[in-house]
Amino acid sequence: MSAREPVCRYVYDLDGLSAHVRDVVAALPPRCRMFYAMKANSAPEILRTLAPLVDGFEVASGGEFDKARAAGDGVPVVFGGPAKTEGELVRALTGGVARFHVESLLELHRISRAAVATGRTADVLLRVNLAGPFPDATIAMAGTPTQFGIEEAQLPQAMRAARQLPGVRPVGFHLHSLSNNLSPSAHLDMVRLYRDKIAGWERAFGLACDVVNVGGGIGVNYAQPDVPGQVGPQFDWTGFAAQLSRLVDTFPAHWREVDFECGRFLVAAYGTYETEVLDVKRNHAAHFVLVRGGTHHFRLPSSWQHSHPFRVRPCEDWPPDLPRPEAAGTPVTVVGELCTPKDVLARDVVVDRVRAGDVLEFVHAGAYGWEISHHDFLSHPHPEHVFHGRMPG
Incomplete structure (x- = not known):
């Protein structure tokens, strides 16, 4: 045991991911497109697997834009994020970005300046922070004070600027109001609200949208039931898509494209974090x-x-000269190796048995795991990243 490093790795199922995303995209009604929100997991192997399956990537930084281009020169890319730099705008324009999601009046001016400087025209969607109310979800992006989008009351001013500024072409609106919603009916109600809001703006501003982006926000249920390593019921995508088809039939015919930008919902279930x-x-x-x-x-x-949620994988190999502590039939709190009491992965979870040397497998760890972590705190070694399955090419 002293001669090896303890188990610590992320394991990804690329074949399962491919099958899931194919089913998700196939269920979408006509006019609807699925963009992958790269912030959930931007590993090159994930991106190369998804590139031929989705309609494009949604990025939120220049670094993500570069990763998207590395995954495929021809993959359409839409650029969001609340604080874009002028350098990122120029980089995206020269790299063939499909469109920007504009978060403020100042950003509109920055995009105009970058477009003029590069001799290009930037297609833009105005991201609007609606007044709400919205369904309950883990995170609210709109209907409450946040840094996201243009306040609905300021939309007339932003619309005038988008029409007057050189190098900018407004083609529609972007509405992303919540994150990790688990209710298909609530999500349909939200999309219905978007339809009515945008139809009203079209009348008020005398325009016709080409593209409407309804954001992501479709969630993953991480609740742990009595069965270790399992999770609760997930978002019913099949039922949602069937109802969405009827709803999309009520959209104006000139809305040629209705975009979704999902991240967590596409990739979460196909990654596991394994730790000894x-x-x-x-x-x-x-x-x-x-x-x-x-x-x-x-x-x-x-x-x-x-x-x-996690499961215990028993490991029988153990040095006979070492004590082997365990807990059985009792609540345990799983903590890491950092020098802080906040380093907690699971709290007061009853396990049948867990011993030193066993391996815990945290399921549904394929999204917002490694990507949002403070990797180098205390300078511990990084985990391995193992990808099972086939990638295109």
Whole structure:
């Protein structure tokens, strides 16, 4: 045991990911397009797997734009994010960006200046922060004070600028109001609200949209039921798509494209974070399972304040000269190797048995895991990244 490093890795199922995304895209009604929101997981292997399956990538930085281009020169890219730099705008324009999602009046002017400087015309969608109200979800992007989008009351001013500024062509609106919504009916109600809002803006401003982006926000249920390593019921995409088809039939015919930009919903289920138990101990009547890893590898549970679902993979190999602590039939809190009590992956979860040397497998870890983590805090080694399955080419 002293001669090897403890198990610590992300494992991705590319074949399962491909099958899932094919089904998701195939269920979409005509005019609807699926863009992959790269912020969920931008590993090159993930991007190369998804590039031929989705209608394009949604990026939120110059770095993500470069990764999208590395995955495929011909992949359409739309550029969002609340704080774009002039350098990023120029880079995207010269790299053939399909369109920008504009977050403010100043950003409109910056895009105009970059477009003129590069001799290009930038297609833009105005991202509007609606007044709401919206369905309950884990994170609200609109209907409340946030840094996202143009306040609905300021839309007339932004619309005038978009029409007057050189190098800018307004082609529609972007509305992304929440994240991790698990209710298909609530999501349909939100899209219906978007339809009515945009139809009203078209009448008020005398324009006809080519493109409407209804954002992402379709969620993943991380709730852990009584069966270890399982999660609760997920968003019913098939039922949602069937109802969406009827709703899209009510959209104006000139809305030639209705874009979705999903991330978590596409990739979360196809990644697992596996980490070895280094110790099991009791402090003040509570049992702690200490693992090789933690929030510096997998920050999602800490960020969202939930106990992430995991299963225990027993490992029988253990040095006979070492004690082997365990916990059985009792609640345990899974913590990492960082010097902070906030390094928690799961709290008060009852396990049948867990011992030092066993491996915990955190499921549904394919989105917002490694990407949002503070990798180099305390300078611990990074986990391995293992990809199973076939990539195009």
